[in-house]
Amino acid sequence: MTRAKPSNGNKERTIYVCQGTGCISGKSFEITEALKKAVKEQGLQGVNIDFTGCHGFCEQGPVAIVEPEGIFYAHVTVADVPEIVESHLRDGKPVERLFYKDPVSGEAIPYHKDIKFYSMQQRIVLRNCGRLNPERIEDYMAVGGYESLKKVLKEITPEQVIDEVKRSGLRGRGGAGFPTGTKWEFCHNAVGDQKYMICNADEGDPGAFMDRSTMEGDPHTVIEGMTIAAYAIGASEGYIYIRAEYPLAVKRVRLAIQQAEEKGFLGDKIQGSDFSLHIHVKEGAGAFVCGEETALLASIEGKRGMPRPRPPFPANSGLWGKPTTINNVKSLATVPVIIDKGTEWYASTGTEKSKGTCVFALTGKIANSGLIEVPMGIPLRKIIYEIGGGIPGNKKFKAVQTGGPSGGCLPESFLDQSVDYESLAAAGSMMGSGGMVVMDEETCMVDVARYFLSFTQAESCGKCVPCRIGTKQMLDILERICQGEGRPEDIPLLQQLGEQIKAGSLCGLGQTAPNPVLTTLRYFRDEYEAHINEKRCPALSCTKLISFYILPDKCQGCGICARECPTECIAGGKRMVHVIDQEKCVRCGTCLEVCPERFSAIIKVSAEEVDVPSEPIPVKEKPKAAAA
Amino acid sequence: MIPLAKDNLTKADVQDKLKEIFSHYQGDKQELIPILQETQENFRYVPAAAMREIARFLRMPESTIYGVSTFYAQFKLTPLGKKLIRVCRGTACHVRGASKVLAEVEKQLGIKAGQTSDDLEYTLETVACIGACALAPTMTIDNETYGKMTTKKVAEVLGDTSKAE
Ligand SMILES: Cc1cc2nc3c(=O)[nH]c(=O)nc-3n(C[C@H](O)[C@H](O)[C@H](O)COP(=O)(O)O)c2cc1C
Numbered sequence: 001m002t003r004a005k006p007s008n009g010n011k012e013r014t015i016y017v018c019q020g021t022g023c024i025s026g027k028s029f030e031i032t033e034a035l036k037k038a039v040k041e042q043g044l045q046g047v048n049i050d051f052t053g054c055h056g057f058c059e060q061g062p063v064a065i066v067e068p069e070g071i072f073y074a075h076v077t078v079a080d081v082p083e084i085v086e087s088h089l090r091d092g093k094p095v096e097r098l099f100y101k102d103p104v105s106g107e108a109i110p111y112h113k114d115i116k117f118y119s120m121q122q123r124i125v126l127r128n129c130g131r132l133n134p135e136r137i138e139d140y141m142a143v144g145g146y147e148s149l150k151k152v153l154k155e156i157t158p159e160q161v162i163d164e165v166k167r168s169g170l171r172g173r174g175g176a177g178f179p180t181g182t183k184w185e186f187c188h189n190a191v192g193d194q195k196y197m198i199c200n201a202d203e204g205d206p207g208a209f210m211d212r213s214t215m216e217g218d219p220h221t222v223i224e225g226m227t228i229a230a231y232a233i234g235a236s237e238g239y240i241y242i243r244a245e246y247p248l249a250v251k252r253v254r255l256a257i258q259q260a261e262e263k264g265f266l267g268d269k270i271q272g273s274d275f276s277l278h279i280h281v282k283e284g285a286g287a288f289v290c291g292e293e294t295a296l297l298a299s300i301e302g303k304r305g306m307p308r309p310r311p312p313f314p315a316n317s318g319l320w321g322k323p324t325t326i327n328n329v330k331s332l333a334t335v336p337v338i339i340d341k342g343t344e345w346y347a348s349t350g351t352e353k354s355k356g357t358c359v360f361a362l363t364g365k366i367a368n369s370g371l372i373e374v375p376m377g378i379p380l381r382k383i384i385y386e387i388g389g390g391i392p393g394n395k396k397f398k399a400v401q402t403g404g405p406s407g408g409c410l411p412e413s414f415l416d417q418s419v420d421y422e423s424l425a426a427a428g429s430m431m432g433s434g435g436m437v438v439m440d441e442e443t444c445m446v447d448v449a450r451y452f453l454s455f456t457q458a459e460s461c462g463k464c465v466p467c468r469i470g471t472k473q474m475l476d477i478l479e480r481i482c483q484g485e486g487r488p489e490d491i492p493l494l495q496q497l498g499e500q501i502k503a504g505s506l507c508g509l510g511q512t513a514p515n516p517v518l519t520t521l522r523y524f525r526d527e528y529e530a531h532i533n534e535k536r537c538p539a540l541s542c543t544k545l546i547s548f549y550i551l552p553d554k555c556q557g558c559g560i561c562a563r564e565c566p567t568e569c570i571a572g573g574k575r576m577v578h579v580i581d582q583e584k585c586v587r588c589g590t591c592l593e594v595c596p597e598r599f600s601a602i603i604k605v606s607a608e609e610v611d612v613p614s615e616p617i618p619v620k621e622k623p624k625a626a627a628a
Numbered sequence: 629m630i631p632l633a634k635d636n637l638t639k640a641d642v643q644d645k646l647k648e649i650f651s652h653y654q655g656d657k658q659e660l661i662p663i664l665q666e667t668q669e670n671f672r673y674v675p676a677a678a679m680r681e682i683a684r685f686l687r688m689p690e691s692t693i694y695g696v697s698t699f700y701a702q703f704k705l706t707p708l709g710k711k712l713i714r715v716c717r718g719t720a721c722h723v724r725g726a727s728k729v730l731a732e733v734e735k736q737l738g739i740k741a742g743q744t745s746d747d748l749e750y751t752l753e754t755v756a757c758i759g760a761c762a763l764a765p766t767m768t769i770d771n772e773t774y775g776k777m778t779t780k781k782v783a784e785v786l787g788d789t790s791k792a793e
Contacts, residue, residue, distance in 0.1 A: 021758075021759065021760055021773060022760050022762055022763050022773075022775065024773070025760060025763065025766075025772070025773035025774060025775050026775070057762075058760065058761075058762035058763055059762040059763065061762075061763070203759070204756065204757075205757070206717070206718035206719045206720075206722075206756050206757035207718050207719035207720050207757060207761055208757070208759070208761075209757075209759035209760065209761055209762075212759045244665070244702055245755065245757075245758055245759070246759065247771065282661075282662075283661075283662070283665060284702075285661055285664070285665065285700035285701070285702040285703065286700050286701035286702035287699065287700050287701060288756065299661065300658065301657070301658050302656075302657050302658040302659060302660035302661055302696070303660075303696065304695060304696055304699040304700075305699065305700070306699075361720075361761055361762075362762075363719070363720035363761040363762055363764060364719070364720050364723045364724065364764075365723060365724070369720070369761070369762040369764075370762045371762075401719065404719070435719060435761075437719045437720055437723060437761075439723055443723050448722075448723070451719070451722050452719075455756065459756075461699075566735070588728070588731070589728070590779075593779075
C-alpha cells in the first residue's frame, strides 16, 4: 500500500476507514476491501485506501474520513461503496446522504471539523486516534512520534524529566489521580538493582473503553510514554498488562513493540544511548480486581490476583519485590506531549488542581455516544448537551454516573458544576477511569445501585471480610427493595453497611464499592422510599413492581399483542378489546413494543390499578371522521 | 468447589498437546497464566489432566494450579460449546436494556447464562464489559461483535452463525 501524503496541491486523496472495535462490528474490514476493489476497478489514480483506529464516534459507525478535505461519512455500509468511489473519489462530488446529521438541528454536516461532537473537544491523549494508521510506525513518526523520546535520551536527565512531569501537574488517569511525577520520583529514589515499569491497561470498569481505543488507535504513543517513564525511574524491563477481552488492542500493541524495536526505540542501547528497555505484554484473565496495582503485580507473577496491604508501596517493593512504577495508559500517552510542548503549555489547560484534559466514554441515554476528550473543569452540562447532543427521544435527564463501580450517580443539580478530580470527589463520586453513563427518567436509580453492587460483589476477590461479606449483604438488601420487599429499616442499614465497608476494606475495590449506593441514597432517596413504602418504581423499570394494561378506549382489536405475547396471557379476538391476565403476565413489555403507534393502547404503570374490563369486549365503533 | 469435567480425553492426548505448549516456555512460575491461556485455547477448557502436567512442569502443587484456574473468569473447567455467545452487561448496555437481550437469547437457545447446551453447540455467558459501549446493548459470538441489539435482532444474529457453518 502506498503511503498517504495529504497535500492540497494535487488531487491525491485518502479515504481512512475506521477499524476500531466498534466499527469492525459494523463490517469495516469488508468496507475497506470493497473500497480497494472498487478503486482498482475504476482505475482511479491518486486514491489511497487506508485505515485508522477508533475515531471515538462509535455510535455513528462505521465511519470513514476522506482527506485532505476532511469529509466525514457516518453509518457506511458495503452497499454505499460504489457511490462513494464513483461520485466522490472519481467525480469529486461527496455523497450527501452519508453525512452526519446533527441530532438537535437535523442539519447534515459534511466536514469532520464542524461536527460539534469533535469541535468542542481538546484532544491530547487521543490526538492521533482516527488520524493515522496504528499499524505503521512511520505514520506515527511522520507526526512527530518518538521525537520526545529522542530529545529525552539526548539532552534531558532522568531527574529533569521527573521535574518536568511534576511541574506539568499531570495526575494519574487510572482513577486516584496521584501526581505522576511524584510517583516516578519515589521509584527513581528507591534502591534496587532492577526496576520495573508497568502500564496498566486492564480497564475493567464496565462502561469505559478509552484505554482500549488508545491502544487500538495509537499504540506507539503509549510505548513512547512508557519508555520515557522507564528512563526516568531507571527501569530496564517493562510490562503492559492488557485485559484478555481486548484482542485487537493486544495485537496492535504487540505489533507496535516489534516495530519500535526494529527502529531502535526499544531494546538494548536505545538510540545509541546507555538506556535499554524491553517491554513484554501480559494478558489478563478476566478479573476486575487485577486493575488494582498490587493485585496486578500478583497476576503478572503468575498468582491469583489478590491485593495486599500497602505499604510497602510498589515504588519500593513491587514486581518480585523490586521497585516498580504502575501507570495508566492515558497517563503515559500524555507524557510525550508534555515533553514536546512543554510543561507550561500542558498546565495552561484545566483547573488549578486538575491539569490537562480528561477522556470520557460518554454512553447510555445520550444522542452522541462515544469517546470524548475535554479540558478538566468543563461544566457537565456542556458535555451532555453540546458535545453529547442531549438525551434522545425527548426524555428527561435524570443522572450521570461517573467512575464506574467505584463512582456515583450525580443528579441534575450537578450539571453546572465543573468536572475535575476535586469536585467529583466532593459530590461523592470520582473521576475513575472515565466512564460517563447518562441516565434518563426511565432508568431506576435503585436498580442502577443494585447493578453496580452485583458487579462488585461478583468481582470481590474474597480476601477481606468487609468487601466479601459486606457487598453481599448490601446486594441482598437492594435486590429485595427492587422486588418490592424492602423494609423501612433498609435505608439506614444500607447507609451504615456502606460506610463500614468503605472504612474497613483492604483495597480500592471495597473502599469504593458502596459509592453507587451512597450517592443514590443521597440524591435519589425518594426512589428508594417509593420502592419500599409504596411498592412503586417511579422509573417504571423494576419488573416486579410494574404492570401493563390495555386501554379499552384505544384498543382496536388488531391482535398483534396477543400473537407476540411470549406467555400467551392476552385474551382477545377479532375486533375485541384485548385483556392481559395479570397473574400470568411476566412484564416483558413485548405487547407495549408491538402495539401499533397509531393505537398506542398499552400503558405501563407502577403501584396503580387501571380500570379495564375483565373479559374481552367488542371494540366500540368510532365516528367515521375520527377513524380516518 | 468447582467440579472438574468428566471428559474422555486420553492422558496421551493431553500430554502430547501440552508438550508442544511447554516448548514455548522456560518453566518459570510466572508463566502459569500464559500456559493456562494456551491450554484453554487448545482444549476450549482446562482439563484436569492438564493441571497435573502443568503442576509437574512448573514444579508447583496441583492445588495452586487449581486455585489460579478458578480465580480467573477466563478459565473454564468444563468444555465450552463450539460457539461462545456472550451478552454484555456493562453499564451502558444495562441501561439500554441488556437484560431483555439476555432473556431473549436464553429463551432462544434454551439455556441460561453460564450454561452449555447438551449437544455442546453453544455456551452462553455474560461479560462485564466488552468496551463497545457506544453501540450498547451488545453481544458477541466468538470474535464477532454485534451492536445496538434488540430482542428482535437476537434471532437474526443467532441465525447468522448457524448459517455460516
Ligand atoms: C478495583 C480496582 C480496579 C482498578 N482498575 C484499574 C484499571 O483498570 N486501570 C488503571 O489504570 N487503574 C486501575 N486501578 C488503579 C490502579 O490501582 C492504579 O492506581 C493506577 O493504575 C495507577 O496509575 P496512574 O497513577 O497513572 O493513575 C484500579 C484500582 C482498583 C482499586
